Amino acid sequence: MGRGVVNRLMALAAALAVAALPLTARAEDGYRLWLRYAPLEGKELARLESFNPRLASVVRDGMEPSQRVAAGELQVGLNSLLGVTSRKVGQNPGDVVLACDQPRLGDGSFTIKAEHHAIRIAGPGQLSCLYGVFALLRELSLGADPNTIDLAEHPAMPLRMLDHWDDPNGYVLRGYSGRSIFDWWKLPEHLDQRLIDYARADASIGINGAVVNSVNASPLFLTDRYIPKLKRVADAWRPYGIRLYISVRFSAPKEIGGLPTADPLDPAVQAWWKARADALYAAIPDFGGFLVKANSEGEPGPQDYHRSHAEGANALARAVGDRGVVIWRAFVYSAEDKTDRAMQAYNEFVPLDGKFDRNVILQVKNGPIDFQPREPFHPLFGAMPHTRLMFEGQITKEYLGQATHLVYLAPLWKEALDWRTGPDGTVAQVIAPAGMAGVANTGSDRDWSGSHFNQANWYTFGRLAWDPSLSSERIAREWAAQTFSRDPAFLAKVVPMMIASRQAVVDYMTPLGLAHQMATGHHYGPGPWVCDLQRPEWNPCYYARADKDGIGFDRTAKGSNALSQYAPSVAARWSDPRATDPDYLLWFHHVPWDFPMPSGKPLWNELIARYDRGVATVDAMAQTWASLQAYVDPERFQDTADYLRIQGQEARWWRDASIAYWQSVNHLPLPAGVRPPEHTLPYYKSLSFPEAPGQ
């Protein structure tokens, strides 16, 4: 090696090192997510070096944009996995062929096949190569042999979306990771690089759509002033296969259209929506469509004009036409309806089955209440065979410890996704055939998601929407290996820790089928004593129904009979309290404090044991993490250790405050050996957090 080369290397090292000074990005600040492509080592490195991959397709100016993105990603990823910054491929290269020259994007189905010392990525459109490249790099990152790789994948559902609950001023509803990633104020003149990086991350996990504003929608997004802003974002996202959608406010024809009504059957209203849709499609030919939260929590809707949800949705759907879709949320519960809140969406929407236009999709939360640590699956799934249903999950952890608690959500979503049942007990409708939407946890924080482990939930949501049959363990392993370390000793500990984390949060917050015990408004911390809010179903006491004799919500035929909304075969599993899985017991049954549990303990003892188990699991997670220091960079190690410390403190707070409150209701002594709450109930009630996110 000549002196000149050495000098150039030294200069390169020096130039790059400038970027590692203080006041720069710390080496690992989480910004790179799961796309770090950390250099391979040992056998895997030798195998890839020997394969000597080169991009066989020429990157041309005329190439379709997604193909260019795919080619660039492949080069960057391969170089990084090989531990080099640039390469001159030598003899006997392994050609990687991107065989996606079609002009259309396609659905992203792809095949990756190694043959004769070459890898060919193909499929029905450009997106096939983009998704194929990400899949190839993921497999290589996980240690796959390039000589034998053989994959054929297709998306399980057409819509794989993120819903951003972001306001035009940058506020993110239920956001725990800074401000909105969308800076509408500076658009369209200035597009932040982060929006490109966001699209790339989405594409890497198969997400193909994003609703850019909150379901509590500002009408601004329908104004002429916003169309160039939306267009700039849509143009930037197009090569990554991300279609742009907006949430719309049902009363916008009045607020910005100057009309006296927003009645969906009024021809002027219909013409106004048509004109707005036309303006959007003129600027954004692949505009996705509208998301609507109507007649829900104070938002306007068709019922303001005595029209049904179907009439409202169809009016908008006809404005959009076959150019896109209208996604209508089923998250409704009414101040007038005095029945069980868990039953209201079913009661309201099932009679409308078959009445929605073809391009309307009904978006249904995973459970019948609201993104709790555990809920049974939503009874609408399987109950509307003539309507396209879509699954809504919450990636941002509104009710699950928000930014700081480590809770891996794959097990939660899979509990709903794994049900396969219609109202007659047969497989009438697989859950979420039309798509999945996740309420995003992305924000302006450097780590995108408020914590490094929260990134796992973004990753998981995309992967599950692509393939809901993937196991929680598989996804955790993929994510942790790409994000932190592919060392088997690391994965052997971190994957079980992630899997255990979801039951932990259930245990320390809402064990045994309890729900909605969070403090008012911000949903941070415990508030089981809250019982004085205006609407009954806003109160934690509404859900727990605890008194001196017992606890739980009777949803059997003797109670609200919400069980009747499920198929008989399903309802049968939850109708007898003695046969009900304890995880769902208090959701469906009101039982005495001495109710005998499968463990042999009375309910009161079991309840306390569950809180203790939750706390113990968090302590174990902290110990596990401490044992993994050698595998993780110091920055992300410390961040996570700090948050686990917060989680440990708050798990104890949840346990102690909850037990103190239940004791004030049941007047029972603590079982022998149980640690009493650290403070008195009045202390826990006195805590207030006026600055909590979400206030």
Place this chain on the structure above:
Amino acid sequence: MGRGVVNRLMALAAALAVAALPLTARAEDGYRLWLRYAPLEGKELARLESFNPRLASVVRDGMEPSQRVAAGELQVGLNSLLGVTSRKVGQNPGDVVLACDQPRLGDGSFTIKAEHHAIRIAGPGQLSCLYGVFALLRELSLGADPNTIDLAEHPAMPLRMLDHWDDPNGYVLRGYSGRSIFDWWKLPEHLDQRLIDYARADASIGINGAVVNSVNASPLFLTDRYIPKLKRVADAWRPYGIRLYISVRFSAPKEIGGLPTADPLDPAVQAWWKARADALYAAIPDFGGFLVKANSEGEPGPQDYHRSHAEGANALARAVGDRGVVIWRAFVYSAEDKTDRAMQAYNEFVPLDGKFDRNVILQVKNGPIDFQPREPFHPLFGAMPHTRLMFEGQITKEYLGQATHLVYLAPLWKEALDWRTGPDGTVAQVIAPAGMAGVANTGSDRDWSGSHFNQANWYTFGRLAWDPSLSSERIAREWAAQTFSRDPAFLAKVVPMMIASRQAVVDYMTPLGLAHQMATGHHYGPGPWVCDLQRPEWNPCYYARADKDGIGFDRTAKGSNALSQYAPSVAARWSDPRATDPDYLLWFHHVPWDFPMPSGKPLWNELIARYDRGVATVDAMAQTWASLQAYVDPERFQDTADYLRIQGQEARWWRDASIAYWQSVNHLPLPAGVRPPEHTLPYYKSLSFPEAPGQ
């Protein structure tokens, strides 16, 4: 060079290169501010290589923390300037001696002296070496010869502070750069690295204090729950010489103290403040003190109990004692006071001169209204010889184009700082002897300040507080050379562009002494027609007083006589409209539309010419910037170009809307050759920005 070294170099280059992949920090995203220490080249590099600097002081564990920080900064900075990542210093090194082994911090005065091929940094305390190291690295960055360096500096004033108008929930009042840098929610368990980087940046420009919360103060900061949070921040900042202050709410004794009153003469109230101060000092021995906005814009204060500002301030000052200070803001104007708003602070505070305790400092804005593009200096300066006064400037550009407009503020501040006058016309009191406070423009945005050029105002504020005699040109040159490029061809164009930018914003927003013509609430864009707000002095029409006969606010003896608050020698310069500098004309005088201006034009023509000049200057700035592409990295070049485009559009908007409005008042035709406004006045009035920052 052996093969092993080469391999290690290659591995280093590869490892570092991973950080340069997409989804990482872009090479230049602005995070490093002016502390980039870009490698020297040519003669300067050869000279520093030949000097061969090495840190002669040993970094020991027992070393005082600031000394350790200084030593680390020196190593990082020298290596970076030399373009290497680490060095083994060879023969004939130039020893850099940090001769600050004292335990105390000191005031930061320092000497840097090169003698016998060595550089010695010394001074009365540890801070001398920290400031000295930053000064040495700055000088070397600017091309100074290490063999002849010889500096002796001391701070012009003891308090050099940033005031953060940040709420506990992360909202930043008048913030245009994201959310607060303080994440109180995760403190004390988790301290973000950004708070360290912030302290380092502050220390590099001599800032030695920060008020961490908004003057519209939440009482939370006085609660027990917040003390550990504040302590964690103060501990992290201590090695950088940054003392922590908080804003306090005057009514806190009622709100969180459980007392029935906040009367400052009530012994229980005094005892409560004493106990709070004691608790803070127990946790933070060098706690700086309290900042108070009282009886101003709805905030509580001593007048609620018929006590004077002095009685209120002294009550808090006695709680703090000689451990710190109470900074009391003079920014008051009353709904009851019907006199000229510009006169009210003077009228209220001058009678209190001499009545404040020794550890009270009165904080006075640069001008008598509110951070306008141009105001005459505040008449309180020079009028309270027996009171310690402090200067308050606004670094965040609330009224000057906010995030996107390029406006360099040194000329604005220096207009106030350069006055040297007492009420009798002599040099009774130099402005701002006690200190300077700047309303910070720092936020969670990657570039810290909302734009790259906004960083210059943070830099400038610190430099001016250290030495107000520095010229605007000198500071611009320092900043631009360290931030972008030290190429003389670059500096020769960018420095004049920065200098011109301030007069440009005056010209296109509020020429000829106009003020406060911004739209209501958010202060974004023009609103000269606004005249219906509840309080007269909230209306732009209050300031311009335009009618068919003329325009301007008569502050002579025939009008409000605000001029009488200035020393006769000063007032004389502004009392005759024909002799008044046109930049102050309409601030002090109401004159007819055909008033003859020094240019020879009638006022109406001159006014339009000023708007046009402002627009033309922005266009010229954009052209200048476009010509500098070769000197700037692509990322920061494009960001700035985007913002200049916004500024150009908005300068036209300001011009056109203003002219359209003045025409509706004076019914005068446009002078020949003048471009008419693009839209009608009703159009400009119809614009609304409900999502503007600051709403």
